[in-house]
Amino acid sequence: MKIAKGFRGRYFSLAAIAATVSCIQLQAQDVKAIQLERVVVSAANSEQDEEDVTEDVTVITADEIQERGYVTLKDALASVPGISFTSNGGYGQPTSIYLRGLNSDQTLVLIDGVRANDVTGLLGAQFETLLLDDVERIEVIKGAQSGVWGADASAGVINIVTKGAKKALGYGYKLGTYDTRSFNLMLSDKKDKLNYSLSLSSFQTKGFSAAEPGSGSPLYGSRGDDLGYEEDPYTNRTYIVKLGYEISEKDRVEASLRAIDAKIHYDSIDFATGKTVDAPDGPFTLNSIKNRFYSAGYSREDGQNRLRLFYNYSTFNRTQYGGYSGHIKEVGAINRYDYANDSFFQAGGGYQGFSQGLSAGSDLGKKYANRYIFATNYNTLFEGRTIVSESVRYDNYTNFENKLTYKAGIKQYLLSEFGVSANYSTGYNVPTLYRLYDSWVGNKELKPESTRGYDAGLFFKDFKAIYFSQRVEDLIDYNYSTFKYYNEPGSSKFKGVELSYSGTILEDVAYDLGYTRLLKAQKASGESFARRAKVSFNYSFTWFAGDKHTVNINGYYVGERFDDVAKKVQTGKYNVTNIALRHNFAKGYTGQIEVRNIFDRFYQEVDGYGTSGRAFYIGISAKL
Numbered sequence: 001m002k003i004a005k006g007f008r009g010r011y012f013s014l015a016a017i018a019a020t021v022s023c024i025q026l027q028a029q030d031v032k033a034i035q036l037e038r039v040v041v042s043a044a045n046s047e048q049d050e051e052d053v054t055e056d057v058t059v060i061t062a063d064e065i066q067e068r069g070y071v072t073l074k075d076a077l078a079s080v081p082g083i084s085f086t087s088n089g090g091y092g093q094p095t096s097i098y099l100r101g102l103n104s105d106q107t108l109v110l111i112d113g114v115r116a117n118d119v120t121g122l123l124g125a126q127f128e129t130l131l132l133d134d135v136e137r138i139e140v141i142k143g144a145q146s147g148v149w150g151a152d153a154s155a156g157v158i159n160i161v162t163k164g165a166k167k168a169l170g171y172g173y174k175l176g177t178y179d180t181r182s183f184n185l186m187l188s189d190k191k192d193k194l195n196y197s198l199s200l201s202s203f204q205t206k207g208f209s210a211a212e213p214g215s216g217s218p219l220y221g222s223r224g225d226d227l228g229y230e231e232d233p234y235t236n237r238t239y240i241v242k243l244g245y246e247i248s249e250k251d252r253v254e255a256s257l258r259a260i261d262a263k264i265h266y267d268s269i270d271f272a273t274g275k276t277v278d279a280p281d282g283p284f285t286l287n288s289i290k291n292r293f294y295s296a297g298y299s300r301e302d303g304q305n306r307l308r309l310f311y312n313y314s315t316f317n318r319t320q321y322g323g324y325s326g327h328i329k330e331v332g333a334i335n336r337y338d339y340a341n342d343s344f345f346q347a348g349g350g351y352q353g354f355s356q357g358l359s360a361g362s363d364l365g366k367k368y369a370n371r372y373i374f375a376t377n378y379n380t381l382f383e384g385r386t387i388v389s390e391s392v393r394y395d396n397y398t399n400f401e402n403k404l405t406y407k408a409g410i411k412q413y414l415l416s417e418f419g420v421s422a423n424y425s426t427g428y429n430v431p432t433l434y435r436l437y438d439s440w441v442g443n444k445e446l447k448p449e450s451t452r453g454y455d456a457g458l459f460f461k462d463f464k465a466i467y468f469s470q471r472v473e474d475l476i477d478y479n480y481s482t483f484k485y486y487n488e489p490g491s492s493k494f495k496g497v498e499l500s501y502s503g504t505i506l507e508d509v510a511y512d513l514g515y516t517r518l519l520k521a522q523k524a525s526g527e528s529f530a531r532r533a534k535v536s537f538n539y540s541f542t543w544f545a546g547d548k549h550t551v552n553i554n555g556y557y558v559g560e561r562f563d564d565v566a567k568k569v570q571t572g573k574y575n576v577t578n579i580a581l582r583h584n585f586a587k588g589y590t591g592q593i594e595v596r597n598i599f600d601r602f603y604q605e606v607d608g609y610g611t612s613g614r615a616f617y618i619g620i621s622a623k624l
Helices: 007-018 062-068 074-076 433-437
Strands: 058-062 085-088 095-099 107-110 135-142 156-162 169-177 178-192 194-205 233-246 251-264 268-270 275-277 287-302 305-318 324-340 342-357 362-381 387-399 404-413 418-429 447-462 463-479 484-505 508-524 535-544 549-558 574-586 587-597 614-621
Touching: 058 062, 058 251, 062 074, 062 535, 062 549, 074 085, 074 156, 085 508, 085 574, 095 156, 107 433, 233 268, 342 433, 362 433, 387 549, 447 484
Parallel strands: 107 156
Antiparallel strands: 058 135, 085 095, 135 156, 169 178, 169 614, 178 194, 194 233, 233 251, 251 287, 268 275, 287 305, 305 324, 324 342, 342 362, 362 387, 387 404, 404 418, 418 447, 447 463, 463 484, 484 508, 508 535, 535 549, 549 574, 574 587, 587 614
16 A cells, blocks of 8 residues: 655644544644555445545545544535535525536435435435544545446445544544534544444534525525524434444454434425525424335455455435435445456445335335446556556446446656556446336436547646536426426536646645636536536644634635526625634544635525524534
8 A cells, every 4th residue: 555645634634633432642743743544435336545546536634624623524515526416495495416517416426335315216315414523534536437336326326434443532522603513423443343322412502594585586695594484394313223243353244224313394485486484393394214224244365466346235214295215225246356456356246125105195015126246447557657547337227228437547757756547438327216206207218328538638746637527418307387397308518627636835734725617517408407506625724822722713615606507696705704622622522613604605506595693603522
C-alpha cells in the first residue's frame, strides 16, 4: 500500500482532538509528522489507495465531518465539487442530489457496500435520513460505475464506510436553535478473536415551516416563523451493531445492522396553483420511516488471493399516503488475485432481488430479479508512473433486456507530482417498481436508461481540473400532462468543468476549495433541466490554533439556478457560510460551538420551501 500524498493526512488528523468517538488523540506537533492512507473501496469494489484510482474521487474523512459540524449526508456532500442539491425544507425533508447534473436516482448510494437506494421511491437514496456520527469516511466517485456496481450508478457512487471496532467508549451531546438536540453514543472493543461495535445516534428538532411564500407571493422574503407558520418537526434515531470474528489468521466472518427510525412532518401543495401550503398534521403530511440495512459475510486472505462471500438485505418502510414498503436482497462472491506488484484481477457474480409490497397503501406485490457477473483488471506500470484499470459487467434482469457495461481509465504521471487522467464508461438505470406498476403514475412500458460518457483532466500536487461529458439515452421523466412516467426519446446531455485545490497556509491553516461550472444539462427535447446550478463554489478553511483549538469556516456559493424549465423562478445566487469552533478542555473531552448561515442569508433551494436562518449550536463530546 502506498502512502497518500498531500496535506490531508498530515493536518486533518489534528481534528482527532475534537472527534466525538472516532480518532486517537494526538499532539499537534506529532500530527504534522504523520502521513495517513486514504483508502477507496467504491472504484473497484476492492480496497485501493485514493491516489491509485484513475477516476475523479473525493474522500470526506471522519476528522473533516467532526471539524466542520456536518450532521447529515447532505451537509457533507455540499463540500464536493460536481455536486449540487435541493431540499423541500429543513432537516428531514425530501432531498435531491445532482452529481454532475444528473438526476438524484442516477447515483448509487452504499452503506458498507449495502444498497441504500429506495426501491419504492423517486429520489434514489433517502439522503436526508443518513446521519454521520458513526461514519469513518464518505467516498464519492464520479462518472458511470455500472461496470462494477450495475444499475443505478449512471452518475457515480457514494459509498459510506462506517467505523470499525477498536477499544473505545465515546459520546456526544449538542443542542441549539429550533430546539434541536442530538446525542450519540458508541461502544466498541476487540477481545482476542471477537470484535464488536454498538452505536446510537439520536437527532430531533422542532424545526421550522417547510412551506414558505414563494417568489410569486407578495410575502416572498419572509420566513415562515415570522408569519406564524407551524413548525415541521423531525426526529431520527439510528442504531448500529457490527460484529466480527477471526476464525483463523486467514478467515473471518462478520455481520452488521443499521436501523433508521425517523419521523417527519411535511407540508402540502395546492395542485390547482402549484403553491406550497402550510398544512397541519394529517395522513398526507406525516411520514414515519423504518429502514433497515443488514449484511453478513465471510472473507479469506491467503497470500495473493482474497475471497469474499456476502449477503446484503435492505428494507424500506414509510407510512405517508397509506404506506410504502419494499426490499432489496443480494448474495454474491468476489475473488481478488494480486498477480504482480500493484496489479490485480478481480472477478465475481451474484443475485439481486427487488421487491415492493405496499404502494400508497395498496398491495402492489411486484418484483424483479437480476443475475450478474463482473471482472476488473488493475495495473500500476513503469515504477508507478502509469496506472490503468478496466472493468466489465453483464446483468441479466428478469424484466429487462440483458445489459453489458464497462469502464476503462488511465492515470499518467508526467512528472513526480504532475499528470493527466482519462476515463470512459457506460452505465444504466432500471425503472423502480413504483415507476413501473403504481396504479396512478406507473408505466409498464418503461425501459432502462443507458449512459455513456468520459472525463479528462490534469493534476498537479493537490490541484485537479476535470472536464466531463455524459449522454443518457431514454431518460426516465415525469409527464405533467398524463401524470405518468415515460422515456424521453433521444440523448440527454451533461457537460461541465470541475476544479479543486487543497493546501496549507503557513502550516497552520488547511484549505479545501472547489469550483463547478455546468456547461450543459439538457434533455433530448432541448429543454434545460431545472434546479441545476450553472456555477457553484465550495470552500473550507481550518486553523489549527495551538494544540487544543481548531477553527473551521466552511460554506458554498450557488450561482444561477432556475426552479422550472421555463426559467421564470430564480432560486440561486446566494452564499451560505458556517463556522465551527473546537476546544479540547480536558483529556478526552472537547467542547464545540457552531454557527450555521452566519450571515443569515435568505434563500430557497426549491421555490416555496424554507431554509434555515442563522442557527447556533453548542455541544460536548468525549472519548474515554
